[in-house]
Amino acid sequence: MERTFVLVKPDGVQRGLIGEVIARLEKRGLKLTAAKFLAVSNDLAEKHYAVHKGKDFYPGLIRYITSAPVMAMVWEGTNAVAVVRQTMGATRPWEAAPGSIRHDFALEVGRNLTHASDSVENAQAEIALWFSPTELVEWQRCSDDWIFGKN
Numbered sequence: 669m670e671r672t673f674v675l676v677k678p679d680g681v682q683r684g685l686i687g688e689v690i691a692r693l694e695k696r697g698l699k700l701t702a703a704k705f706l707a708v709s710n711d712l713a714e715k716h717y718a719v720h721k722g723k724d725f726y727p728g729l730i731r732y733i734t735s736a737p738v739m740a741m742v743w744e745g746t747n748a749v750a751v752v753r754q755t756m757g758a759t760r761p762w763e764a765a766p767g768s769i770r771h772d773f774a775l776e777v778g779r780n781l782t783h784a785s786d787s788v789e790n791a792q793a794e795i796a797l798w799f800s801p802t803e804l805v806e807w808q809r810c811s812d813d814w815i816f817g818k819n
């Protein structure tokens with residue numbers, strides 16, 4: 669089953685939106701595989717956002733993600749990468765689809781509440797960066813067959 673990496677960023681934590689993000693992902697049918705609440709070190713922030721190094725917003729992005737704790741999670745499900753990105757909405761909240769998290773709760777690109785992996789390859793790399801293999805929980809959910817279907 670496809671997996672993706674999700675962060676509730678510092679603004680989401682400070683604004684009390686951890687539960688809202690989790691509720692939306694759960695209700696969509698995605699299945700939680702791992703979760704932890706942590707303060708992000710500079711080293712981890714720089715590794716996570718290495719692709720943005722050199723961009724004008726990069727120093728602010730590192731300050732933002734290290735400014736307060738985050739909730740890091742792994743979610744799985746059919747097309748998990750794409751459906752979680754859709755549930756989060758576009759990077760720029762003013763372009764996010766109505767009903768998405770960034771549309772409903774955010775205004776600024778630099779305070780857009782969540783992160784979600786943008787490809788299956790990046791999801792695998794981000795999961796490996798943020799979690800050790802033993803922190804990933806394989807489990808049977810009683811609703812799996814009702815949500816994922818049974819072939």
Ligand code: GTP
Nearest residue numbers: 725728729758759777778779780782783784785786
């Ligand atoms: P993530 O899920 O956080 O990776 O967002 P994304 O994939 O929708 O966007 P992208 O990877 O392009 O950018 C990563 C993060 O950098 C965004 O979520 C924003 O918080 C921030 N960011 C991107 N572009 C800008 C920008 O033009 N200005 C500012 N201030 N922040 C930006």
Ligand code: MG
Nearest residue numbers: 783784785786
């Ligand atoms: Mg991104």
